Amino acid sequence: MNVGTPGIPLGRIHWENLQLARRYGGTKATLQSFRANDLLGVAFAAVHADTRIRYIGYNPGVVATGMPNHLPQPLRTLTKASFAVFAASVAKAVTPMARLLEEPQGERFAIYRNTRQLPLKGKSFNQGTALRLHRVTQELLRTPSM
Numbered sequence: 001m002n003v004g005t006p007g008i009p010l011g012r013i014h015w016e017n018l019q020l021a022r023r024y025g026g027t028k029a030t031l032q033s034f035r036a037n038d039l040l041g042v043a044f045a046a047v048h049a050d051t052r053i054r055y056i057g058y059n060p061g062v063v064a065t066g067m068p069n070h071l072p073q074p075l076r077t078l079t080k081a082s083f084a085v086f087a088a089s090v091a092k093a094v095t096p097m098a099r100l101l102e103e104p105q106g107e108r109f110a111i112y113r114n115t116r117q118l119p120l121k122g123k124s125f126n127q128g129t130a131l132r133l134h135r136v137t138q139e140l141l142r143t144p145s146m
Contacts, residue, residue: 001056001057001058001097001100001101002037002040002041002055002056002057002058003058003059003060003097004033004034004037004057004058004059005034005037005059006034006037006038006041006057006058006059006111006112006113006118007038007057007059007111007113007118007124008034008059009122009124010031010034011028011030011031011032011033011034011035012031012032012035013032013035013036013039013129013133014028014032015136018136018140019140020032035124036133037057038057038111038124038125039124039125039126039129039130039133039134040130040133040134040137041055041057041109041111041130042109042120042125042126042127042130043127043130043131043133043134044108044109045107045108045109046127046130046131046134047131047134048108049108051108053108054104054105054107054108054109054110055108055109055110056100056101056104056109056110056111056112057109057110057111057112058097058100058111058112059111059112059113059114060088060093060096060097060114061088061093061113061114062082062083062086062087062088063087063088063089063090063093064083064084064087064088064089064090065087065090067079068080068083096112096114096115099115100112105117
């Protein structure tokens with residue numbers, strides 16, 4: 001299970017700067033991770049077509065965690081206030097996750113927002129792009145660090 005924000009059509013893969021070594025930005029990295037996680041799920045299903053393993057992308061929505069503690073002011077205070085109003089408790093967020101892990105569905109890759117399964121439609125789930133990212137990721141993993 002990949003807990004994050006699957007199915008949110010924001011961000012893009014920066015193919016020419018995949019590791020964001022040039023012009024890094026936290027928002028840019030976060031948005032790229034949205035796309036990469038969706039695509040890597042699609043690639044998993046394609047590359048491991050004969051596996052019994054299921055890959056689940058899961059978006060729990062807003063969850064009351066300690067994440068705001070590391071933000072600068074005034075963003076920290078604003079985020080904590082919004083969490084108090086909108087965020088689910090960790091216990092409440094974990095329950096549907098546990099159910100999906102205990103009772104996986106038939107698809108090798110599926111995405112959920114809370115308990116609702118989302119369609120794998122659009123360029124975020126293009127198999128050709130997913131396999132390209134898979135190949136590039138494999139190459140990066142084989143390349144020694146500098």
